[in-house]
Amino acid sequence: MLITTDLTSADLTEIRQSALGAADPLGVAAALADAVETGRLADQEDAGLALALAAEIAESRSRLDAALRYADRAVEAYGARDDSQAGAARALRARILFRSGRADEAMAELEPLRPLLTRHSDAAAYIGAALTVGGRNRTAEEWLTEAVKAALAERGTAAEPSTADEAGLLFFLLQQRHRTRHALGLPHDSHDNLADKLETRLANASAAAAAEDLVFWPRAEFDRLIERWPALTEAYGATWDEHRARLERALTSGPTVTLRTGTVDGLASAAGADGDPADPKTRSAYARRQAAVAWPPERNEACWCGSGSKYKKCCLPRGRA
Structure with a gap:
């Protein structure tokens, strides 16, 4: 070596x-x-x-x-x-x-x-x-x-x-x-x-946890999500770094799941006027309708989180921390 x-x-x-x-x-x-x-x-x-x-x-x-x-x-x-x-x-x-x-x-x-x-x-x-x-x-x-x-x-x-x-x-x-x-x-x-x-x-x-697909919130969407529904920090993490680390660990060590991209407007629409976006059933139903994220990328490719860094220097080590 x-x-x-x-x-x-x-x-x-x-x-x-x-x-x-x-x-x-x-x-x-x-x-x-x-x-x-x-x-x-x-x-x-x-x-x-x-x-x-x-x-x-x-x-x-x-x-x-x-x-x-x-x-x-x-x-x-x-x-x-x-x-x-x-x-x-x-x-x-x-x-x-x-x-x-x-x-x-x-x-x-x-x-x-x-x-x-x-x-x-x-x-x-x-x-x-x-x-x-x-x-x-x-x-x-x-x-x-x-x-x-x-x-x-x-x-x-x-x-x-x-x-x-x-x-x-x-x-x-x-x-x-x-x-x-x-x-x-x-x-x-x-x-x-x-x-x-x-x-x-x-x-x-x-x-x-395996019953519902994982939802990834890009940085701007994550900030909007937590500002609008603070209670969702329990489901998605208190910070974007914690959010990405949770997803990477789940993808590498848990049952086979699909990573899907979420938007605040999309979740609000799924919940409807009287629904609760924090309800696991609402979030699970919403997740299954979203586009899947290609995972895992090659080590030297751009990271799946959209940071612009290589996967090996961005979210790959997060999952092993």
């Missing part, structure tokens, strides 16, 4: 999506490490991220010595940071240590990371993966149980979350714990029941 320009965070995200399918993934890993070494990152704060990605690529090809070297450098690059990315890098290093038969060192790396379970879902995912690779499912179940209890205690007297979005990190912890207990053959308890309930609600919400 030849890197001819400084790598941005968006470039690193794109490489993460495509590296394992590259003709020479280990070459990609080496190029990432070299970019860090030679200062070819747009933001030097991304050094740890680039090196951790190199470590994961090498690990996937069972080049554990190289993977550990990259992981060591990633942890060093993060220094004393204790955020999600730094925690994920340390948990990744522990996972590679487990694969290398160095279980005691792996556990010594993971133990200080336990507080991150209730703070960052990304770091929690890496911690859980490391424990699974190391055959420490019972330890994972114990840590996740404590994290779930802490998250529930933090909610205090608040009502039980009714949706996965409302539960946030708690939902992730419940899911991870539920799957770990299933692997251990443990019976359901109240936390498992809550995980099942939230997963069912999430599935129902996804099915409902």
Whole structure:
């Protein structure tokens, strides 16, 4: 892989999506490490991220010595940071240590990371993966149980979350714990029941969202829409950037849907004099009558949102944020 320009965070995200399918993934890993070494990152704060990605690529090809070297450098690059990315890098290093038969060192790396379970879902995912690779499912179940209890205690007297979005990190912890207990053959308890309930609600919400086509509001139309009907920020986003990011994520990760362009006048006409444009049925019926937007464009083509920028530099990274 030849890197001819400084790598941005968006470039690193794109490489993460495509590296394992590259003709020479280990070459990609080496190029990432070299970019860090030679200062070819747009933001030097991304050094740890680039090196951790190199470590994961090498690990996937069972080049554990190289993977550990990259992981060591990633942890060093993060220094004393204790955020999600730094925690994920340390948990990744522990996972590679487990694969290398160095279980005691792996556990010594993971133990200080336990507080991150209730703070960052990304770091929690890496911690859980490391424990699974190391055959420490019972330890994972114990840590996740404590994290779930802490998250529930933090909610205090608040009502039980009714949706996965409302539960946030708690939902992730419940899911991870539920799957770990299933692997251990443990019976359901109240936390498992809550995980099942939230997963069912999430599935129902996804099915409902898939039932109606996605509506894209060009910038000028979006501004008019929100000014006229402020309540529609819940359905379409509070800002145009949020609107575009929501659509890109839905298009790349959800069920197959069609993206259609909307206009304020068209929606007002569909609602009629007595109708409610915020009514999902009204919006769904309106969407199905609108022209479809060609998606996805080629990476180097103009973005579908009409910004004038290339897709790879505009909405493509929004969907991966």
